[in-house]
Amino acid sequence: MPILVTEDETELYYRDWGTGTPVVLIHGWPLNGDMWEKQASFLVESGYRVITYDRRGFGRSDQPWDGYNYDTFASDLNDLIEELELSNAALVGFSMGGGEVVRYLSTYGSARVSKAVLISAVTPFLLKTADNPTGVDAEVFDKIGQQIREDRPAFLNDFGPKFYGRSVLNHTVSEPVLEWTLTMALTSTLRPTLAAAVAWSTTDFRAEMAQITTPVLIIHGTGDATVPIDASGRESLKRLPNATLIEYEDAPHGLFLTATERLNNDLLQFLDGAAVLQQPVPVLEAGYPREVPEPIVP
Numbered sequence: 001m002p003i004l005v006t007e008d009e010t011e012l013y014y015r016d017w018g019t020g021t022p023v024v025l026i027h028g029w030p031l032n033g034d035m036w037e038k039q040a041s042f043l044v045e046s047g048y049r050v051i052t053y054d055r056r057g058f059g060r061s062d063q064p065w066d067g068y069n070y071d072t073f074a075s076d077l078n079d080l081i082e083e084l085e086l087s088n089a090a091l092v093g094f095s096m097g098g099g100e101v102v103r104y105l106s107t108y109g110s111a112r113v114s115k116a117v118l119i120s121a122v123t124p125f126l127l128k129t130a131d132n133p134t135g136v137d138a139e140v141f142d143k144i145g146q147q148i149r150e151d152r153p154a155f156l157n158d159f160g161p162k163f164y165g166r167s168v169l170n171h172t173v174s175e176p177v178l179e180w181t182l183t184m185a186l187t188s189t190l191r192p193t194l195a196a197a198v199a200w201s202t203t204d205f206r207a208e209m210a211q212i213t214t215p216v217l218i219i220h221g222t223g224d225a226t227v228p229i230d231a232s233g234r235e236s237l238k239r240l241p242n243a244t245l246i247e248y249e250d251a252p253h254g255l256f257l258t259a260t261e262r263l264n265n266d267l268l269q270f271l272d273g274a275a276v277l278q279q280p281v282p283v284l285e286a287g288y289p290r291e292v293p294e295p296i297v298p
Contacts, residue, residue, distance in 0.1 A: 001060065004053070006079045008067060013060035014053035014080060018044035022086045023271065025052045026077065028095030028120070029200055030156065030185040030193050032059025035094070039256060042264045048271065053080060055097075057192025059184070068195030070203050074103035081112055090271055092117040094256060095227060096200035098236075099123060106208035115215045117267065120253050122227055123236050125204040132206075134231040141201040148194055156185040162225055165252025172258045181254075209239040216243040217270045219263065221251025 004012045015033065023043055025036040033052035040050045054061040056076060057068060066072075077100050081089065091113055093101035098121025105113065128135030147155040160178040161167070185193075218240075220233030229247065237245040246266060251259050 004080050004083055006056075006076050008064075008072075010056050010064050010067065010076070011062045012053050012056060012076060012080065014051060015040070016049070016051050016084065018047075018049045020047045020049050021271070022049045022051060022084075022089040024077070024081070024086070024089055024091050025050060026091065026093040026097030026100050027052070027055060027058075028097055029196050030058065030159075030188055031181065032061075032184050032187060034059070034184055035181075035256060038260050039092075039264060039267065043267065043271070046268055051080070051084065051086075055196070057196060058188045060187070063189055063192055065191060068192060069199050070099050070103040070205075071107070073100045073199070074107050077104050078108050087112050088114045090115045090117065092119065092267065093121055094119045095253065096122050096196065099200060099203060099205060102205045102209055102212065105212045105214055106205075110212075110214045113214060115217070115270065116212075117217045117219065117270065118233075118236060119219045119263070120221065120224055120227055120255060121218070121232060121236065122200045122203075123232060124206040124209050124239050125235075126200070126227065126231055127202050127204075128231075132204075132231075134228075134235065136201075136228065136231060141197070144197060144201075145194060148190070148197070152190055152193060153182075153186060156182055159185075163252070164254040164258055165223055165225070172252060173254070177257060206239060209236065210241065212240055213242050216240050217266070218243055218245040219248065219255070219266060220245070221248040221253065221255050221259075223250040224253045226253035 002014050004014055027033050027035050032054040036052050040052055043050050057063045089112055091101045098118040101116050102123050125132050126136050128137050160181045164173045166172045218233050218236050220229045222229055233245055237243050248255055248259055255263055
């Protein structure tokens with residue numbers, strides 16, 4: 001199977017399908033590159049070259065003790081892009097994968113990247129602080145860490161339905177999908193699961209986002225109970241100079257499966273270079289522009 005050896009000699013598993021303009025799909029926590037199967041197949045069939053990979057500590061990649069921070073994650077992504085000699089690429093990050101997209105662009109620039117997509121992403125800063133009042137209380141993340149330490153499989157089993165917004169009355173995904181999601185999550189172990197959670201819950205991307213002029217499409221569900229849109233998608237729109245936000249009404253976190261057709265079509269439209277309709281943010285804080293930005297045409 002294809003293996004990339006990173007700068008610190010960590011082995012990362014990846015897939016490289018199709019031909020054409022490259023699209024790198026970066027998975028969320030606590031899953032692996034397999035989560036993208038519907039998007040990857042669709043985009044390859046639509047004429048794109050699609051690369052997915054398992055983040056260090058997850059899936060079929062190595063599980064070193066160290067390196068679970070966004071500088072290292074972005075370095076791993078850069079190693080992959082350089083190894084495959086990608087150019088004019090699109091970076092698509094889901095959930096914690098949005099952090100890789102932002103840190104890569106702010107650190108390595110856009111010489112090899114033409115556009116980016118943040119889906120249900122943790123950017124710009126999830127932790128609630130005095131200057132980040134829309135964030136999530138630290139106690140919530142502390143409780144997650146405690147539950148993972150006490151019984152990681154049980155936590156992950158309970159996490160799946162919340163991830164997809166599945167309830168007794170609202171079967172957004174099937175039971176087999178929940179089982180598949182749990183299987184992906186269980187390929188990791190305690191150390192990477194915990195350390196990566198600390199990274200996505202505490203890393204502050206706010207300052208660096210202002211430097212990124214690459215066209216960015218933000219997609220986020222208004223019903224996301226895992227990464228609330230007010231703390232993430234809407235805040236990212238305010239901070240990225242060249243961004244468009246599409247809100248999926250009532251959609252949960254895992255919209256790559258709960259809104260597959262819509263997401264695939266929105267991705268394809270953006271990748272093909274068509275204008276994407278800008279959506280207004282319901283409440284803008286003082287100091288931010290009141291005008292709705294024009295649609296971006298990558």
